[in-house]
Amino acid sequence: MLQPANADGCGPLAIIAGGGSVPIAIAEAVTQRGRRVVMFPVRGWADPTAVEKFAHYWLPLAQAGVFRRHARAEGCRDVVFVGTALRPPLRSLRIDWLTLRLLPRVLHAYRGGDDHLLSGIARVFEDYGFRIVAPHEVAPEILMPTGPVGSLSPSERDRADIALALALLEATGPFDMGQAAVVAANHVLAVEAAEGTDAMLARIAELRARGRIAAPSGTGVLVKAPKPGQDRRFDLPAIGPRTVEEAAQAGLAGIAVIAGDTIVAELAAVAMAADRAKIFVVGINGDLSRQ
Amino acid sequence: MLQPANADGCGPLAIIAGGGSVPIAIAEAVTQRGRRVVMFPVRGWADPTAVEKFAHYWLPLAQAGVFRRHARAEGCRDVVFVGTALRPPLRSLRIDWLTLRLLPRVLHAYRGGDDHLLSGIARVFEDYGFRIVAPHEVAPEILMPTGPVGSLSPSERDRADIALALALLEATGPFDMGQAAVVAANHVLAVEAAEGTDAMLARIAELRARGRIAAPSGTGVLVKAPKPGQDRRFDLPAIGPRTVEEAAQAGLAGIAVIAGDTIVAELAAVAMAADRAKIFVVGINGDLSRQ
Numbered sequence: 001m002l003q004p005a006n007a008d009g010c011g012p013l014a015i016i017a018g019g020g021s022v023p024i025a026i027a028e029a030v031t032q033r034g035r036r037v038v039m040f041p042v043r044g045w046a047d048p049t050a051v052e053k054f055a056h057y058w059l060p061l062a063q064a065g066v067f068r069r070h071a072r073a074e075g076c077r078d079v080v081f082v083g084t085a086l087r088p089p090l091r092s093l094r095i096d097w098l099t100l101r102l103l104p105r106v107l108h109a110y111r112g113g114d115d116h117l118l119s120g121i122a123r124v125f126e127d128y129g130f131r132i133v134a135p136h137e138v139a140p141e142i143l144m145p146t147g148p149v150g151s152l153s154p155s156e157r158d159r160a161d162i163a164l165a166l167a168l169l170e171a172t173g174p175f176d177m178g179q180a181a182v183v184a185a186n187h188v189l190a191v192e193a194a195e196g197t198d199a200m201l202a203r204i205a206e207l208r209a210r211g212r213i214a215a216p217s218g219t220g221v222l223v224k225a226p227k228p229g230q231d232r233r234f235d236l237p238a239i240g241p242r243t244v245e246e247a248a249q250a251g252l253a254g255i256a257v258i259a260g261d262t263i264v265a266e267l268a269a270v271a272m273a274a275d276r277a278k279i280f281v282v283g284i285n286g287d288l289s290r291q
Numbered sequence: 292m293l294q295p296a297n298a299d300g301c302g303p304l305a306i307i308a309g310g311g312s313v314p315i316a317i318a319e320a321v322t323q324r325g326r327r328v329v330m331f332p333v334r335g336w337a338d339p340t341a342v343e344k345f346a347h348y349w350l351p352l353a354q355a356g357v358f359r360r361h362a363r364a365e366g367c368r369d370v371v372f373v374g375t376a377l378r379p380p381l382r383s384l385r386i387d388w389l390t391l392r393l394l395p396r397v398l399h400a401y402r403g404g405d406d407h408l409l410s411g412i413a414r415v416f417e418d419y420g421f422r423i424v425a426p427h428e429v430a431p432e433i434l435m436p437t438g439p440v441g442s443l444s445p446s447e448r449d450r451a452d453i454a455l456a457l458a459l460l461e462a463t464g465p466f467d468m469g470q471a472a473v474v475a476a477n478h479v480l481a482v483e484a485a486e487g488t489d490a491m492l493a494r495i496a497e498l499r500a501r502g503r504i505a506a507p508s509g510t511g512v513l514v515k516a517p518k519p520g521q522d523r524r525f526d527l528p529a530i531g532p533r534t535v536e537e538a539a540q541a542g543l544a545g546i547a548v549i550a551g552d553t554i555v556a557e558l559a560a561v562a563m564a565a566d567r568a569k570i571f572v573v574g575i576n577g578d579l580s581r582q
Contacts, residue, residue, distance in 0.1 A: 167466075168463070168466050171462045171463060171465070172463060172482070174462070176478075177482070182484075187485075188468035190484045190485060190486070191463070193479050194480040194481060194503065195498060195503075203486055203494075204485075
């Protein structure tokens, strides 16, 4: 079994990075706090240019051995999983020997939803002496604050849409699917499952263009919330400037996410994008009565 | 107020027809039973060629006066609403005087989900002396039977996927959104909201083509079920040969719908399409333990 080089939790931080700008934002925040970062961008998911400025080792999917070898050599014990992940067809994977030994447990995890998959993988890493930490444990400044980001706030009608979307996400939570929904004028327009938030917002834009949505442009809210009981160490909902642009293109009035339970890749850029697109972006408490 | 020409429920049947093949299947079944049918195809929704063989009056949306005038002249009291409907942007409607008088109630209905909208419109029609009847009241042979249609049946794994999808649809029922979901290998791939079943299946096909779905082709089930407490007089889930083809293109193992609570446009054609595509189509009871 692996004995990590350091066991005090203060050595270099390994970041296993999926797609999007969130892994980079976290790497920058942790570096600024004075902790060394070693990136493990996942091939096919992570942005090649963005990882250049950090020490990094490309990680082929299902090659746990590659990670273990380099992480051990770098003295990393703490590991962050972050960024968007695609669920690849199992048959497309080239599986190494270490992964093969882990496979029964990963396969078992694979049969469930995303939470099962991620928790299963995390347990495997922990068995090898690594410690999975939440992105916001190492960089709390990346969490969404309470209240509006940018100059606009949700209207009364928007608040009703937000409340309906939160109730819906609570109802779908046990099914371990998406973390996002779009509600406009008290009507559920979309619920996220395998397609991801980007594709869901693109669908709304397309339905609007085809005249399939009754609510006028400028109504409707994208709401993202963690699943009830979700392991906060990975797969927290995330938004960034691109989410704001996509929500605006979908003709929505704004975006609501759970304050303290959502990662914001670039807060200042999100505020600017929101003001430019004339939509609100708000961090809410789960309990709407406290808004 | 309108006094319909006949009040015994046995005069000609008015069919307000949306898109798809279901309205035509119902018109044919009712005609074969010896009852005269007058079609009111909705402009922009209904297939122009298919209504040709029946007495018909094109109905512009939001022109309730047109329907009332012709239905009265034809002596229709019973009205069936059937076929796929698009929810048009309110501002795109040219509203006639009768509709204008009804508008406050329709607008109130419009703010909710589909059920609210349809129930609201039905109440308006009933206030004018019409009687809204369920499609299967006038043509019970269009309802899905129990058991497999075609030669294939769901496997044990398919049954587990069906059970998960039914539980999900029960949980989303109170939100008055879609009536369909796709589950593959215990993983929720899609839930229908504003996009409709066709677009949802096209999305699965596209995600599969892009390698975004882990479960191999030939796994996964489309499940359609009425919303809990839904008014059975309209908007029952419906499938037809095209649904079968689309489910096959999405790489699913089959389709499960609620027996007796689902309209099947052309049962023989559905069975043929299922066998050709090598997928199952099964009518289940809501209670899976009785399968």
